[in-house]
Amino acid sequence: MRVGVRTLSIAALLSIGACSEPAGYPNKDITIVIPFNSGGGFDTYVRALAPGLERHLPNAINVLPKNLPGAGGRRGASEIFRSKPDGYTIGIFNMPGVLIPQLQNIPTSYELSQVTWLGTLGYDPYIYAVRGDSPLKSIEDVSELQRSVTYGATGPGSTSYVATNIVNERLGIPYEIITGYTGSSGYLLGLVRGDFDAALLSQSVARSYLESGDIRALAIFGSESSDPDVADADDLGAPELGQLRVVRMMGAPPDLPEDIRIMLEEALLASMQDQEFRVWLETTGNDVHPAGAAETEAAVSEMTQFYDQFKQLLD
Amino acid sequence: MPELLLQAAAGLLSPETLIFLVGGVIIGLVFGVIPGLGGTTALALLLPLTFGMEVMHAFAMAGGIMGAVAMGGSISAILLNAPGTAPSAATCLDGHPMAKQGHAAEAIGAVATASPLGGLFGVLTLLLVLPLARDIVLLFGPPEFFLVAVFGIVTVAMSASSNTLRGLVAGGIGLMLSFVGYDTVHGGVRYAFGSDYLWDGIPLIPALVGLFGMAEMIRLSIEGGTVAADASAVRLQGVASGLRATFRHWKVVIRGSITGTLIGAIPGVGGTVATFIAYSTTRNADRDPDSFGSGRIEGVIAPESANNAKDSGALLPTLAFGIPGSAEMAVFLGILVLHGMQPGPAIFADHEQDIYGLILALTFSAILASIIGLSFVRWLAAITLVKGEILAPIVIAVSLVGVFAMQLRPGDIVLAATLGVLGYLMLRFDYPRLPLVIALILGETAERGFQQSMMISRGEWGIFVHSPTSVVLVVLIVLSFGWSFVPMLRKRLAAGIAGAAS
Numbered sequence: 001m002r003v004g005v006r007t008l009s010i011a012a013l014l015s016i017g018a019c020s021e022p023a024g025y026p027n028k029d030i031t032i033v034i035p036f037n038s039g040g041g042f043d044t045y046v047r048a049l050a051p052g053l054e055r056h057l058p059n060a061i062n063v064l065p066k067n068l069p070g071a072g073g074r075r076g077a078s079e080i081f082r083s084k085p086d087g088y089t090i091g092i093f094n095m096p097g098v099l100i101p102q103l104q105n106i107p108t109s110y111e112l113s114q115v116t117w118l119g120t121l122g123y124d125p126y127i128y129a130v131r132g133d134s135p136l137k138s139i140e141d142v143s144e145l146q147r148s149v150t151y152g153a154t155g156p157g158s159t160s161y162v163a164t165n166i167v168n169e170r171l172g173i174p175y176e177i178i179t180g181y182t183g184s185s186g187y188l189l190g191l192v193r194g195d196f197d198a199a200l201l202s203q204s205v206a207r208s209y210l211e212s213g214d215i216r217a218l219a220i221f222g223s224e225s226s227d228p229d230v231a232d233a234d235d236l237g238a239p240e241l242g243q244l245r246v247v248r249m250m251g252a253p254p255d256l257p258e259d260i261r262i263m264l265e266e267a268l269l270a271s272m273q274d275q276e277f278r279v280w281l282e283t284t285g286n287d288v289h290p291a292g293a294a295e296t297e298a299a300v301s302e303m304t305q306f307y308d309q310f311k312q313l314l315d
Numbered sequence: 316m317p318e319l320l321l322q323a324a325a326g327l328l329s330p331e332t333l334i335f336l337v338g339g340v341i342i343g344l345v346f347g348v349i350p351g352l353g354g355t356t357a358l359a360l361l362l363p364l365t366f367g368m369e370v371m372h373a374f375a376m377a378g379g380i381m382g383a384v385a386m387g388g389s390i391s392a393i394l395l396n397a398p399g400t401a402p403s404a405a406t407c408l409d410g411h412p413m414a415k416q417g418h419a420a421e422a423i424g425a426v427a428t429a430s431p432l433g434g435l436f437g438v439l440t441l442l443l444v445l446p447l448a449r450d451i452v453l454l455f456g457p458p459e460f461f462l463v464a465v466f467g468i469v470t471v472a473m474s475a476s477s478n479t480l481r482g483l484v485a486g487g488i489g490l491m492l493s494f495v496g497y498d499t500v501h502g503g504v505r506y507a508f509g510s511d512y513l514w515d516g517i518p519l520i521p522a523l524v525g526l527f528g529m530a531e532m533i534r535l536s537i538e539g540g541t542v543a544a545d546a547s548a549v550r551l552q553g554v555a556s557g558l559r560a561t562f563r564h565w566k567v568v569i570r571g572s573i574t575g576t577l578i579g580a581i582p583g584v585g586g587t588v589a590t591f592i593a594y595s596t597t598r599n600a601d602r603d604p605d606s607f608g609s610g611r612i613e614g615v616i617a618p619e620s621a622n623n624a625k626d627s628g629a630l631l632p633t634l635a636f637g638i639p640g641s642a643e644m645a646v647f648l649g650i651l652v653l654h655g656m657q658p659g660p661a662i663f664a665d666h667e668q669d670i671y672g673l674i675l676a677l678t679f680s681a682i683l684a685s686i687i688g689l690s691f692v693r694w695l696a697a698i699t700l701v702k703g704e705i706l707a708p709i710v711i712a713v714s715l716v717g718v719f720a721m722q723l724r725p726g727d728i729v730l731a732a733t734l735g736v737l738g739y740l741m742l743r744f745d746y747p748r749l750p751l752v753i754a755l756i757l758g759e760t761a762e763r764g765f766q767q768s769m770m771i772s773r774g775e776w777g778i779f780v781h782s783p784t785s786v787v788l789v790v791l792i793v794l795s796f797g798w799s800f801v802p803m804l805r806k807r808l809a810a811g812i813a814g815a816a817s
Contacts, residue, residue: 068723070511070514070515070724071514078511107509150771154499155498155499155500155501155502156501157502176770178770178771179499179500179767179770180499180500180763180766180767181499181767182499182763190456190457192453193453193456195456195457195771196771
């Protein structure tokens with residue numbers, strides 16, 4: 001049985017360009033690499049989506065999530081990048097988490113511009129938040145402060161740290177960052193406790209604390225604001241800051257045969273329309289912003305350009 | 316809260332969950348009885364297996380193990396003078412003399428009641444404190460975390476060994492190991508030698524499996540023979556009088572339980588310290604302290620009640636702060652995260668029912684462990700008679716598979732093996748391993764807490780005595796440092812007085 005499977009996938013490999021029939025693809029289980037521990041935002045998203053993918057791909061195969069946490073998502077990205085481009089290993093990329101080290105010239109064993117992009121699942125906008133009882137009511141109040149504003153973030157080079165730098169440089173606010181908090185829940189707690197004035201939090205992390213009134217949003221980046229008290233990037237006169245968001249993108253190793261790529265892209269888009277998945281999104285408060293492969297590829301290069309112009313702020 | 320508690324109880328009592336609970340209790344007993352294995356190893360091996368389980372099943376099993384290990388560890392401590400687990404070491408002091416005098420059954424009977432009673436006390440305390448968890452969490456900012464970490468390292472280094480200096484040396488090695496990897500404050504990578512594996516630092520679980528399980532097995536292979544040197548005392552009579560003795564000495568139970576819960580709740584201090592302190596306070600409060608060590612049943616009851624009470628205490632910082640209260644809890648933290656529970660302020664709100672389930676599992680398992688332990692005591696003790704050449708390869712193979720299965724990183728195997736050798740050398744040259752582990756766990760917290768405090772206060776040292784919590788912690792640190800010099804000072808003073816009189 002195993003030998004047969006292997007022969008078939010080799011046949012699929014040899015057929016690149018020559019034959020458009022993916023030789024019965026898929027005929028074995030597909031692994032989705034998740035670069036984080038189980039239970040996180042990326043993990044739950046993939047796990048909720050996997051049954052839909054199974055339904056929308058031909059043949060009765062399983063789609064198996066595989067958690068490869070480590071090195072801030074770089075371990076997972078490397079694993080996907082180095083796998084055989086046979087359509088049996090695909091994965092989710094945290095952007096711009098895995099993009100930033102590449103721009104910092106940290107040696108990585110992947111190159112995002114060569115990844116075969118399959119699509120985008122959704123994104124998580126950044127919220128500019130202060131403590132619930134803070135006297136700061138708007139970004140204007142913040143820029144009128146007669147001292148530098150303090151922020152909390154995880155380590156230098158992390159997405160939250162980079163986003164905090166970019167926002168303050170762009171808006172011309174004098175600032176200091178207290179680094180070293182463990183994860184976004186770490187500096188969220190620091191904000192509630194009053195260790196610093198403000199923080200940039202991803203919306204999914206901030207949600208329940210916004211509802212409880214522990215923290216208050218002054219601005220949102222990466223999405224339009226639906227609340228008149230909360231400014232968005234356009235209101236602040238800095239539309240390019242709309243790039244500041246965490247995006248969940250699906251990709252495969254470089255040189256994935258085009259026919260397999262199309263099958264995966266279509267199955268991905270179809271499963272995001274499933275009733276079951278929609279219900280899951282609603283009950284968990286998760287957002288979905290499906291996008292196809294071409295759009296995802298464009299978004300990657302746009303994002304790369306955006307962060308590249310702030311290169312000196314990445315470290 | 317009451318409805319959720321009832322729902323949790325109903326969930327725990329479903330047949331399926333009960334099977335996992337009983338399974339956990341049996342695993343806990345077996346791992347407890349074998350010296351060197353203990354709850355940390357059992358949980359570490361179980362961790363990857365819980366992955367496919369439902370949360371309640373995983374919690375039932377983990378709770379079963381944590382509640383049962385103490386009983387197992389104390390059985391070998393009493394019968395063979397070989398504590399199955401580190402916290403059971405205090406039970407040896409009076410338990411084994413009892414066994415020698417033919418009162419082994421009585422001692423085990425006392426364990427069988429003192430253990431679950433201590434556990435029950437701890438659980439009730441935990442339930443009372445849970446609603447305050449949020450306020451407790453907000454008491455601890457970067458300066459407080461720094462002080463807590465220092466307190467943990469100091470206390471363990473001071474009390475883990477008769478030789479304080481060796482304790483501090485081991486703590487220092489642990490601190491050095493904790494510096495490996497990405498520095499979350501300044502962003503540099505330290506001692507990683509360009510490897511992605513070390514970028515995340517020294518992973519705790521492979522380190523623990525190496526330092527304890529592997530090291531013990533290396534020792535067994537080198538020294539040969541069986542785990543138990545003397546198996547003459549495996550006879551059981553008079554259990555009932557032991558069971559009753561605990562109720563007669565209820566004051567001892569309460570004192571032991573309070574000590575266990577309090578010390579268990581201090582991150583990083585853990586069970587061994589708790590049981591020894593419970594033993595010494597009971598001894599000091601007694602009218603005849605000198606008779607301890609020759610087979611006083613109070614000397615068994617006190618550490619045993621602390622032994623199970625400490626688990627509940629240790630859960631509080633683990634759940635609320637994500638700071639493990641003990642090495643066992645550090646592994647349990649992994650199980651929590653594996654099941655998508657991020658320890659922190661939201662965990663009580665988000666997973667209230669699961670947490671009640673876990674707390675109940677801890678209680679039930681202590682009672683179950685006593686019942687099962689009493690009925691299987693002969694068979695369990697037989698494990699300690701298995702020859703080293705058979706036991707060691709099995710245990711080593713099983714631990715390494717467990718270590719690898721967790722994150723599929725070959726580096727974890729290399730690390731466990733390396734630290735296994737280090738652990739053996741520490742055993743061989745009588746360096747305590749606990750300070751190393753505690754420092755490895757708390758090193759990052761201490762460093763980060765210090766640097767963040769300095770950033771927040773803009774270099775003002777006053778931040779470390781800024782809040783009532785931090786003042787209390789500073790006093791505790793000073794006291795625990797001073798504590799170890801008290802006997803020495805007393806001796807000097809006595810010598811001085813004697814010198815002056817002559």
